[in-house]
Amino acid sequence: MTIQTGAILQDVRQSAFAGKSVNSMRPYIGKDGKPYITVHTGGDRNDPKNYTKQLVANAALRYDEWRRLDDAVVIAGKQRLIGFEDLKRNGLVYTMNNAMASTVLTYERLSEAMEAEVNINPTRRTAGDAVDFETVHLPIPVVHSDFTLNDRLLQESRNRGDGLDTLNAAAAARRVSEKLEDMLFGASSSLTYGGGVIYTYLTEPNINTVSLSIDWDNSSMTSALLIADVMAMIQASINDLHYGPWMLYVPTAYQMVLAEDYSVSGASSQT
Structure with missing residues (x-):
């Protein structure tokens, strides 16, 4: 048995x-x-x-x-x-009533619409417009690892x-955790089902990308370049009308670089 x-x-x-x-x-x-x-x-x-x-x-x-x-x-x-x-x-x-009974979540995406005008005569009509609705599907997977x-x-x-x-x-629980994190941060683990796609942070088509000056674990990396890279990321987000708060995720190889002194000119360390 x-x-x-x-x-x-x-x-x-x-x-x-x-x-x-x-x-x-x-x-x-x-x-x-x-x-x-x-x-x-x-x-x-x-x-x-x-x-x-x-x-x-x-x-x-x-x-x-x-x-x-x-x-x-x-x-x-x-x-x-x-x-x-x-x-x-x-x-x-987003909490579903019974996710086990659904393989796809269907919702509507709204488009941008309407413009405001400034004039003296309030009876002047603005250009008529209306939002467009687009039906979107999102797969509801089960992440599991079997054992006996x-x-x-x-x-x-x-x-x-x-x-x-x-x-x-x-x-098995560790494998589930690793798969969940890969679904969030992975470079090629998008899931397609039922006419919808679950994108990762890296495969989402509407992300803002910023090129690093050099790899952060490169021996030539300086604190000034690192800060400039982060500021460029923030600026790209602001340019797209996203004003924070922000979360910075880094691979393990970059973690020790972030722990180093950002300013070596002063008497105290700044990390």
Whole structure:
């Protein structure tokens, strides 16, 4: 017997199953040996009193084993989710009622329209105009990495009293995290489905590009050139009527360059 499962981050799972019981995907074996799921009955989700257990057809893991798996997945999955955490922190999240039941999100994009005029006679009519609507589709993918729990090893861990081995769960969660970050920062990982495309920061067709003076990890790089490059990025954004705030993401090779002294002329370091 093999128990097939997979790693999906907790916050992603909460969004995907909005309007349904998340715990319906996690049936557990109760102390009486019967299979249950935990059901939210309403009210504050952080209050244990607002939950009850419901009998289901079958289950493979105990309640504490599910908790151990969830902890391993969430901790490992959030280690390097820098870009996604920034999006959530800035409110750039759209919550669907039930994302698992939709493969494509359809919305309308509005065009620019209308002009204002300045004149003395208020009865003079301006040029008539109206916004145009364009239907746009956005794929709704599932990012997952499958792993298995062998029933024999599971029984062995219970007999010994050892905790459930979560190494595979943590490894799968890390792969999910890496794929999510690649979908955000990757150079060639755009996803096309259902007439829509998920672009990365680098493949989005409407980005503003700025050429660096030289690579930042080049030995000839100076603090003045680095600051000039960043100022050029900000200016390109302002020229396109985007006035910040801005977020600067750099590859690991550039990180130590940013930690160096920006001004070597003064007595104190400026980093």
